[in-house]
Amino acid sequence: MEKKQTKPGSKFIILDLFFYALIPYVLWKFGRNPLGDYPAMLISTIPGFIYTVYRFVKEKQLNITGLFVIVSLFLGTIVDLLSGSAEKMLWNGVYLGLFFVIIHFIALAVRRPFALYFAVDFAYLQGHERKSSTKLFYEKGIFKWFQIIQLVFIVRGLFMAGLKVYLLKRFGVDGYDQMLIYRQIADWVFSALIMGLFFYTNKPIQNFVNSQSKHSMEQEGATPVAIEELANK
Template sequence: MTEKKSIDKKLIIMDLIFYAALPYFIWKYGQDPLGDYAAMLISTVPGFLYTIYRFFVEKEFNIAGFLGIGALFLGTTVDLLSGSAEQMLWNSVYLGLFYVGIHIITFFVRRPLALYFAVDFAYLQGHARKDSTNLFFQRGIFKWFQYIQILFIVRGLFMAGLKVYLLQEYGVDGYDEMLIYRQVAGWFFGILIGGIFFYTNVPIQRFLDRQRGDHQKES
């Protein structure tokens, strides 16, 4: 438990450095000599490299990993093609809404990405993907992954709305506030989503206990 807490604390510090502190520093001190667009573009490099590092260090090419790395390259491509700092920020809003659309679709077709993320995690714990998938689609368990999927949608809409508000209120000059607020909001939703993921162990355990009880009665 102590080791896990120390790892989590280290990840929080690393996230803060590469996703907020370094981008803020580059933007603040590179804006005048480099211009808004170049400074904003360069400020995304620490987060890009850190995400690539995290992806390959984990050495697990799963659905969550593929989606994460795909989103990273798509976001970087859009940034490079934006042409200006303001357009880059607006494009990030549109891209965020595109991801929200994907989450909405998977929710309504009853194939929530949250469930497949949980399958990936269970696989890392030594459970077969097929077994976990069948288990998570069981009645009483599946609905919790739909709830998490709704939170993904709410998070995406909130993040997009926050960017739009800051853009309209401060323009490109609000980029530094955007970095801080985005990181804080990301932590908030991360804790909320992580908490529900953790709670899914309760209905899963209840289902498994019922199954064991039924088998004992049959025998």
């Protein structure tokens, strides 16, 4: 009898839940009494940090994507270590999240969306040159989709910060366990939306490539049948 294989997406969802929610929840619940709120909260962030570094190394993310991950981890760790108390650590996490929202907004305003460069990094891993991918993604009809994805990054950051502030004001530090669960669920929802938009960009990209190929074939005198076959791809 053949064993059922876990789909990669399902595998990552399980691992995300395990390292970003379940283990931190257990460490927080059973560590706060003997260690205190702040040390327990700091310790609860370690599994997620190690898991993020592992994913970064395993998936071989490069350039903008890799730099963004490393900088985010570095700033998050520094802020946590310098906070001095559990409550300050949570509030500083909100401020850091809003800082990244501002960075995402600036990138959108100057027409250099991180979403586009994340896609360039992914295309590079598939064997495409960065220069040609960047030029292609900036074409009219394609670029706007990366702006939309960038806007979703901004909305996600604002929503996550707002959710954390709401839970902090309602439950205080005692609501940290609920923050872990609710924020992870919200992160999954936004991640699914962002990944869906990234996948959708394949459609306008393919349409543009086909139109360019069709134009080239027309100039080279290709037969109408060949041009029609290309248009139907």
